Amino acid sequence: MKKIVVLTGAGISAESGIQTFRGADGLWEGHNVMEVASPEGFKKNPLLVLDFYNKRRQQLLMVKPNQAHQALIELETHFNTTIITQNIDDLHERAGSSSIVHLHGELLKVRSSGGTDGTDDETLDWRKDLLLGDTCPNGYQLRPHIVWFGEQVPLFDKAIEITEQADILIIIGTSMQVYPAASLVNFISQNTPIYVVDPKPSVRKNDFNNLTIIEKTAVNGVPDLVSKLIANFPR
Incomplete structure (x- = not known):
């Protein structure tokens, strides 16, 4: 898987x-x-x-989880999925995701x-x-x-270990400007596919190998991406 x-x-x-x-x-x-x-x-x-x-x-x-949070549940039924979030809310948990690392x-x-x-x-x-x-x-x-500014990120080493094992990396709704979280993309294997879902992405296709940019909001882009991945990699 x-x-x-x-x-x-x-x-x-x-x-x-x-x-x-x-x-x-x-x-x-x-x-x-x-x-x-x-x-x-x-x-x-x-x-x-x-x-x-x-x-x-x-x-x-x-507030409640939205369609993007819920789509990640469908992803979890087909793939070994771990969410590393910069968010401090519990919307991934409430949606039903089971493997979540809260960096901040x-x-x-x-x-x-x-x-x-x-x-x-x-x-x-x-x-x-x-x-x-x-x-x-x-x-x-x-x-x-x-985790406030000036404090260490206790779970960052765990996040690195998880990211190093990724067959696919999906980045949703983050500017990739906040460190150390933004540096996680550097820990994937060289040819690992990366999907970025963001209406105003800060990355460009020539920034990384095998990068697909989906210029949509999370609610509009994540469900379509999940459906595509499930179709392309059937169990």
Whole structure:
């Protein structure tokens, strides 16, 4: 069974109503990114950071997976499929995908701010607002389970290992500008087919070997691609 690795970014969730709140000017809803997505920002103004992610969490609980998320379930019934996502939402899980690596953390989880490294066994499921005074058993303030700027990506080595095994790489709704996630494409074998689904792709056909660009949104492009792959590689 062929191994397909799917790298997803904000574009796949935007069509479910998740705001891609980082603008071209680097501001997230009027805030400098370092104010709401860095350890320094959290230390300086934890109330602002907690409120920022509480609003993201509230929004997430009101939206649903879209046709692109659902199409990846069909892909999983025919191929050995792993999703590596830059998104912090749980829409892949709710759609029914079973193998997902969250590079940048998960919005519906929290962890201690007392020096933990962000691994899964130190997280708590969390669907309500996270408030000042919500602490771990050791008395440290809980923080969003998000990989902030300036922090290491704990699951990146795992993502590399998965990507190295890919027979096909699919990239959906990501600008391929955020590192280290964008560098994963460099870990596939030389002639591995790459499919990019994005209405405004930042890559060009001569950037990589065996590259197919589908200039469509995720909802419009992913179901067609999945149908094509299933037809071309029957079980």
